[in-house]
Amino acid sequence: MADIRNIVILTGAGVSAESGIDTFRDAGGLWEQHRVEDVATPEAFARDPDLVLRFYDMRRAAIQEKLPNAAHEALGRLDREWPGDLLIVTQNVDDLHERGGAHRVLHMHGTHLNAWCMVCDLRSRWTRPLIDRPPCPGCGERALRPDVVWFGEMPYEMERIYAALRRADLFVSIGTSGAVYPAAGFVRDARDLGVQTLELNLERSQGSAWFHETRLGPAGELVPAWVD
Numbered sequence: 454m455a456d457i458r459n460i461v462i463l464t465g466a467g468v469s470a471e472s473g474i475d476t477f478r479d480a481g482g483l484w485e486q487h488r489v490e491d492v493a494t495p496e497a498f499a500r501d502p503d504l505v506l507r508f509y510d511m512r513r514a515a516i517q518e519k520l521p522n523a524a525h526e527a528l529g530r531l532d533r534e535w536p537g538d539l540l541i542v543t544q545n546v547d548d549l550h551e552r553g554g555a556h557r558v559l560h561m562h563g564t565h566l567n568a569w570c571m572v573c574d575l576r577s578r579w580t581r582p583l584i585d586r587p588p589c590p591g592c593g594e595r596a597l598r599p600d601v602v603w604f605g606e607m608p609y610e611m612e613r614i615y616a617a618l619r620r621a622d623l624f625v626s627i628g629t630s631g632a633v634y635p636a637a638g639f640v641r642d643a644r645d646l647g648v649q650t651l652e653l654n655l656e657r658s659q660g661s662a663w664f665h666e667t668r669l670g671p672a673g674e675l676v677p678a679w680v681d
């Protein structure tokens with residue numbers, strides 16, 4: 454990494470798999486017989502809010518019990534020690550990067566820590582099950598939803614991500630299937646910008662052919678080996 458100064462790291466569900474958090478598209482990818490595309494949309498929420506709120510209350514409870522794994526911890530070390538620009542763009546709504554010691558983290562698909570009020574737009578700490586319809590601490594309306602990005606919604610902080618990609622010397626993708634845009638397009642954006650690209654994943658992602666280099670294996674082994 455001698456000639457590398459600025460790094461953008463994209464992470465997906467595979468980086469948290471060894472912490473015991475299910476990925477979206479492996480092993481059937483179903484939750485109570487529903488595909489992720491059927492619960493993670495505004496249309497699904499409008500059609501059956503109880504189903505969607507139960508799904509997210511369950512996921513939030515599961516995430517809280519999990520611990521960072523060796524991949525999160527290695528990225529935490531890299532973040533603390535890397536002197537140049539570094540941005541970990543995670544598609545994950547869990548907070549395992551932060552609990553693994555990383556600070557330069559951007560949650561492009563939102564966070565399980567926050568609820569979002571559909572009436573007054575306030576983001577507040579998500580402390581009680583949303584299925585119980587707790588009131589918004591700002592306006593008092595019982596109109597809270599998870600602060601996550603569903604299909605058809607705009608991911609967060611896209612301008613900041615593209616600005617980091619424009620400055621980057623290296624783009625690393627870890628544990629993501631490359632099935633969901635715009636994150637799946639970052640490798641092509643990076644290539645167009647002349648950025649070096651590296652994929653660390655259990656299996657080849659859909660965009661694997663775009664990477665200069667792919668290393669296959671579990672993130673808990675590949676990421677520390679790359680960082681240290």
Ligand code: BJW
Binds near residue numbers: 471611627629635653
């Ligand atoms: C391991 C491992 C181990 C396992 N170690 N690896 C046609 C073409 C292009 C785009 C579209 C299209 N039709 C519709 C769209 C747009 C749509 C989209 O991409 N749809 C696809 C289905 C085609 N995208 C959107 O709607 C997005 N918004 C948007 O595009 O706005 C317009 C826009 C335009 C231009 C610029 C900007 C914006 C929003 C997408 C929101 C996705 N939301 C979700 C839910 C978030 C909340 C929640 O968590 O519940 O995000 S869906 C779900 O998928 C979640 C994930 O973040 C995301 C990606 O999944 P991920 O992380 O890749 O997980 P998996 O399971 O797919 O893969 C895991 C990988 O890990 C696998 O490869 C395993 O092998 C590997 N692995 N164990 C290492 N131990």
